[in-house]
Amino acid sequence: MAAPSVAAVPLIELGAVGKTYNLGRPNQAEVLHGVSLSIARGEFVALIGPSGSGKSTLLNIIGLLEKMTAGSYRIDGQETGGLDDAGLTALRGTSLGFVFQFHHLLPAFTALENVTLPALMREGRVSPAQRERARTVLAAMGLADAMGKHPGELSGGMQQRVAIARALVLQPPLVLADEPTGNLDTASSDEVFGLMRRMHAELHTSFLVVTHDTRLAARCDRIIELVDGRIERDEATPAGV
Amino acid sequence: MPWGGKTVLGWLGFERRVAMRFLLEGRMQTLLIIVGVAAGVAVVAYISALITGLQRNTLEKTLGAQAHVTLSAPDDVVLAARAPAAGATLLTQTQPRVQRPRSVANWQSLLPLMEALPGVAAVSPMVAGAGLALRGEASKSIALVGVELDRYDRIVQLRSKVVAGTARLDPGEGILGRELAEDLGVRVGDRVRLVTGDNSDSVRVTALVDLGARELNRRTVIVPLRTAQSLVGLPGGATNLDLVLHDVWTAQVLADDMARRWPYKVESWQRANAQLVAALNAQSVSTALIRGVVMVVVVLGIASVLVVSVVQKRREIGILRAMGATRGQVLRIFLLQGAIVGAAGSALGVLLAVLLIWAFTSFVRGSDGLPLFAITLAPLLALQVAAVATFCGVLAAVAPARRAAALDPAAAIRM
Numbered sequence: 001m002a003a004p005s006v007a008a009v010p011l012i013e014l015g016a017v018g019k020t021y022n023l024g025r026p027n028q029a030e031v032l033h034g035v036s037l038s039i040a041r042g043e044f045v046a047l048i049g050p051s052g053s054g055k056s057t058l059l060n061i062i063g064l065l066e067k068m069t070a071g072s073y074r075i076d077g078q079e080t081g082g083l084d085d086a087g088l089t090a091l092r093g094t095s096l097g098f099v100f101q102f103h104h105l106l107p108a109f110t111a112l113e114n115v116t117l118p119a120l121m122r123e124g125r126v127s128p129a130q131r132e133r134a135r136t137v138l139a140a141m142g143l144a145d146a147m148g149k150h151p152g153e154l155s156g157g158m159q160q161r162v163a164i165a166r167a168l169v170l171q172p173p174l175v176l177a178d179e180p181t182g183n184l185d186t187a188s189s190d191e192v193f194g195l196m197r198r199m200h201a202e203l204h205t206s207f208l209v210v211t212h213d214t215r216l217a218a219r220c221d222r223i224i225e226l227v228d229g230r231i232e233r234d235e236a237t238p239a240g241v
Numbered sequence: 242m243p244w245g246g247k248t249v250l251g252w253l254g255f256e257r258r259v260a261m262r263f264l265l266e267g268r269m270q271t272l273l274i275i276v277g278v279a280a281g282v283a284v285v286a287y288i289s290a291l292i293t294g295l296q297r298n299t300l301e302k303t304l305g306a307q308a309h310v311t312l313s314a315p316d317d318v319v320l321a322a323r324a325p326a327a328g329a330t331l332l333t334q335t336q337p338r339v340q341r342p343r344s345v346a347n348w349q350s351l352l353p354l355m356e357a358l359p360g361v362a363a364v365s366p367m368v369a370g371a372g373l374a375l376r377g378e379a380s381k382s383i384a385l386v387g388v389e390l391d392r393y394d395r396i397v398q399l400r401s402k403v404v405a406g407t408a409r410l411d412p413g414e415g416i417l418g419r420e421l422a423e424d425l426g427v428r429v430g431d432r433v434r435l436v437t438g439d440n441s442d443s444v445r446v447t448a449l450v451d452l453g454a455r456e457l458n459r460r461t462v463i464v465p466l467r468t469a470q471s472l473v474g475l476p477g478g479a480t481n482l483d484l485v486l487h488d489v490w491t492a493q494v495l496a497d498d499m500a501r502r503w504p505y506k507v508e509s510w511q512r513a514n515a516q517l518v519a520a521l522n523a524q525s526v527s528t529a530l531i532r533g534v535v536m537v538v539v540v541l542g543i544a545s546v547l548v549v550s551v552v553q554k555r556r557e558i559g560i561l562r563a564m565g566a567t568r569g570q571v572l573r574i575f576l577l578q579g580a581i582v583g584a585a586g587s588a589l590g591v592l593l594a595v596l597l598i599w600a601f602t603s604f605v606r607g608s609d610g611l612p613l614f615a616i617t618l619a620p621l622l623a624l625q626v627a628a629v630a631t632f633c634g635v636l637a638a639v640a641p642a643r644r645a646a647a648l649d650p651a652a653a654i655r656m
Contacts, residue, residue: 065563104654117564
């Protein structure tokens with residue numbers, strides 16, 4: 001049997017992933033029940049579901065911020081279950097970008113410095129090429145005039161665009177976005193979502209977006225719906241088709 | 242390798258940048274703790290300099306007119322008239338013997354041996370005795386000191402203590418303590434009669450000296466060695482040999498060593514001034530205690546600020562960890578903050594200590610209008626205090642840094 005080609009290996013692959021909090025204690029709570037899914041390179045996927053359905057937990061597990069209690073999880077074919085904290089951290093730094101609902105920029109750093117932080121973290125310095133790349137991404141986000149400003153001086157939408165630029169700057173294969181527009185008005189939401197789609201088209205980065213907004217979910221290529229810790233629906237949207 | 246290719250500068254780059262920004266972000270908090278560290282460092286540096294100065298001054302005053310080690314003839318002891326019979330118990334009651342002035346046997350041949358001892362700076366033979374100084378109706382009891390001027394000068398720097406006249410000790414000449422001269426109504430050039438038991442002689446006063454203590458000035462008469470020998474009745478003898486050392490604190494060790502080697506009575510200045518040494522030791526212990534307590538307060542101050550900072554920065558720590566920062570990097574960010582606060586506080590503290598010392602030497606003066614004693618902050622001491630404070634900063638940061646590094650990123654981001 002021939003080895004599968006690189007293109008055939010899913011970017012991420014979850015097999016019967018379970019998560020139980022407070023395992024073995026009276027307040028034990030199972031929030032994910034055997035979730036299996038895979039995301040291919042270049043996909044733009046929405047993860048929807050009611051509050052408490054386990055969306056954030058699933059996203060944290062995919063983001064290597066939490067450990068699953070059952071099942072298997074591969075990134076680019078690499079099993080993550082046996083990795084220690086250092087291994088998980090290294091993989092997180094190279095394979096994943098994060099965008100959070102509340103922006104989570106570092107207030108003491110300017111927009112440009114926030115975007116160059118991943119490079120600084122990795123190499124201890126920011127090369128001129130990396131700085132230029134950060135400028136380019138920020139400019140693509142429409143933030144050419146805001147690079148020297150601190151997060152406190154930017155609107156919510158602008159802050160979220162800086163966060164997206166930061167997630168994309170090292171060109172990770174997958175960006176995980178947790179309610180990226182949940183804190184924005186409709187106009188800003190549309191703008192931010194539009195930018196994410198544009199960067200997806202330009203960079204072929206995969207996106208997994210947790211959202212409550214069915215309108216935005218419909219603009220993704222694929223919708224995965226989670227209910228009570230189980231996948232209720234996993235289908236391509238008309239946009240994806 | 243994603244983490245490969247890091248340089249040493251690179252290792253510091255991220256941690257240093259984030260640590261500085263975190264500190265600058267909490268400006269007031271940072272400023273307050275730096276001032277707190279500076280106050281601690283200033284107190285430690287100032288107290289250390291003050292006590293060092295005070296002790297040096299006390300030692301100079303004490304040792305200014307005395308030898309570091311004195312060797313003299315062994316005391317006369319009473320010997321048993323006959324040996325007790327075997328098995329018998331001997332009951333004795335001993336009357337101490339009168340101690341006569343006695344010469345150190347072979348002192349001339351001992352001199353070069355002692356000069357060759359390690360750490361010895363100078364040796365001077367002396368004849369010491371008691372007597373009376375007479376002038377007209379006045380008579381005062383005196384401590385007679387017979388010396389060779391050049392040698393004795395190396396022991397007590399006699400020439401620098403002259404307040405009138407010129408120190409000179411040719412035959413028939415003498416040097417008097419300042420107060421004694423006043424009591425006798427003597428000026429430089431006048432003659433004084435010296436009487437000891439059956440002998441007497443007359444000397445011309447060439448100089449008056451201030452030996453640093455009123456009691457010494459009131460009693461001391463310094464004459465040539467030969468004059469004293471004939472007055473005390475020890476022709477060719479010397480009652481003791483005075484030694485000064487390069488390091489005063491080695492005196493006891495040297496004295497013990499000499500006592501083992503030669504059958505003489507050897508006394509160090511520490512033994513002769515046991516109370517003073519005890520007081521100096523007590524002072525040093527108190528200073529060390531104060532320094533220790535202040536440093537503990539500094540550590541607690543820095544630690545408390547960093548603990549608060551870790552709580553305040555939970556979310557930022559979480560996001561950094563999510564972005565790929567290792568536990569080690571987070572740990573170093575907080576250790577560096579401790580070090581920076583410690584170092585900045587040290588620099589400010591040393592400046593503050595210099596200011597305090599300047600204020601002390603400018604405003605605290607003795608009755609003569611001169612500074613009480615000299616205190617200076619030695620560069621080495623300043624460096625030591627600064628290094629200790631910076632180390633304390635890092636030490637204080639260990640617990641908060643470990644706490645920050647152990648934060649669960651998912652939980653921190655949810656906050």
